[in-house]
Amino acid sequence: MSLLTLNQMKTDIGQYAVLHDVSLEVPEGGVFVLLGRNGAGKTTTLRSIMRLWKPAPGSVRFDGQDITGLHTADIARLGIAYVPENMGIFGNLTVEENLILATAKGHFDAARLKRITTLFPALERFWTKQAWSLSGGQKQMLSVARAIVEPRRLILIDEPTKGLAPAIVAAMAEAFTEISREATLLLVEQNFHFARSIGRDMAVIDDGRVVHSGSMAEFAADKPLQDRLLGLS
Template identity: 75%
Template sequence: MSALLTVQNMKTDIGQYKVLHDVSFAVPEEGVFVLLGRNGAGKTTTLRSIMGLWQPSPGSVLFRGTDITGLHTADIARLGIAYVPEDMGIFGGLTVAENLVLATATGVPDDTRLGRIFELFPAIEKFWSRPARALSGGQKQMLAVARAIIEPRALILIDEPTKGLAPAIIDAMADAFAEVAATTPILLVEQNFHFARRLGRNVAVIEDGQVVHQGTMADFTADRDLQERLLSLSA
């Protein structure tokens, strides 16, 4: 399967800190690609570098074969790459409806896509007129993802979507992500391995700012020794 997004030899410094040393991987055109690693390994920095929020040097990011390294974040978003950051990126002082309107190019959400969002996340419709700050943590995460899919996207980057969520909400989120991934590929950063392996088709593991493993999620899930060595996961 050809690659939709290719990261090549990415190195990113943040101030005096060398965070990414050598990150390379390819995201296929279908399914969920999971980026795993311990806390501080460089996963969030990788997503932010892809989105142009931090500039890799050297290294490159190719999207559909075109080098997008150095583009402004807004220009990258216009290419069809959506980003759901770890802090969700929603506007607490605005209503749920206003948050979704702001995520559209025209200011008018498509009724068909809005209906799909209501099916995936019923809380979005239920709390349509409520300020986003009044939502629960799980509901805010649903809103953040809804903003990413309110218009057609070519790829969605999602950072730690299950962090701090209750198990029931995580299960519902997994079902929703699986449905989204049926039509739109996802690059997922996640600490919850059970969630990640339920969704992921392919996986890369980052350790100390470099990719130390790549392969299928099926093979990685079957290798307990590898999980223990790279993620400190015990059987």
């Protein structure tokens, strides 16, 4: 069953048409990866789902409900979280304060907090440190932790491995695999090695259109197709 369905979604930013009839089905469970060259429209797709950019005619359905006209806050209340490329954390607040802001009632559920610190042990070590003092990898961990501090059905994550050291990327892959057991992940990712290591399903966006979709295993086995769509060679 599809958890998220995009049907002919179009998005204009100023005078520029960025997305052209994007249609996509994201199954429930596991990791779905959006691939594509720089400027292809991947980030705009995530932002349009969250209504941070307002798409033109077309529809977005989540768990069977049309959410096209909802405000961003209402979309989030349905159980959708968004981790932007710039991470969206508050540098002058501590790790603890950043996470408290992401809770619904201003306090932690003990079981979920334990899950977060198990997935990202560094956050517990730097619990009282201001977020600006964390490394790039630790900031990314914090941004993902904010998205899972409450139960979610769908988590949109934009370029989670950008600029991270290989060891941190490997740790992030393990964490995402674990998180995907309870929530569907929709990732925008440039690191194809990382994407194929955790992705179950995928799609390629080029020039604002979905030009290919299918299983990650099949795409990873087709090197000529990778070269044609992504220029990986």
